[in-house]
Amino acid sequence: MSLARIALLAAALGLSACNTGPRAYVYAGGSQASVQKTISVPRGATASLGFGASINPDCTRSDVPDRVTLTQAPSQGRVEIRHEAGYAYFRPANPRSRCNTTRVPGTKMFYHASPNASGTDTFSYDWYSGTGGVAHFTVTVNIL
Known part of the structure; x- marks a missing residue:
């Protein structure tokens, strides 16, 4: 896995919607990261x-x-995984940074609270x- 790919995943896998905690890093060659x-x-x-x-670049x-x-499925809602286009972020030094303004194929995730x-x-x-x-994510949801 290239350094550019690691940077993409580091930026793209951070959860949104009032989240806290570190961004996720996925490493090459069987390495693992755990993210809460x-x-x-x-x-x-x-x-x-x-x-x-x-x-690709x-x-x-x-x-x-x-x-x-x-x-592990949530007990008070559901998680949806969609394979569709979205906006990724690459740092300016990454050759893929020209893709930042273009919708690219990828995976989007959503949590739907009951x-x-x-x-x-x-x-x-x-x-x-x-x-x-692989990155192992555990997400705690505070339902307002």
Whole structure:
């Protein structure tokens, strides 16, 4: 995995929607990272959990796409994984930075809180890079 790909995943896998904690780093060659996140979402609402993309410098999908697997489902909502285009972020020194203003193929994730949810919820998922790395996410949801 190139340094540029690691930087992409580091930037793209950070959760949004009032989150706290470090950004995720996915490493090459079977390396692993564990990430704990906390988000807040109103009951009955949807929170974007982030976007990740495995792309070539010409902004096309790489030959080996990433894969996301839900490992523990939430009890007071649901997680949705969509394979669709979105905006990735690459640092200016990355040859893929020209893709920052273009929608690129990738994976988007969402948490949907149930209308009657309250308190906290927890779920986990694994984000596998196309080169063998994996990030294990555990997300705590504060339901407002």
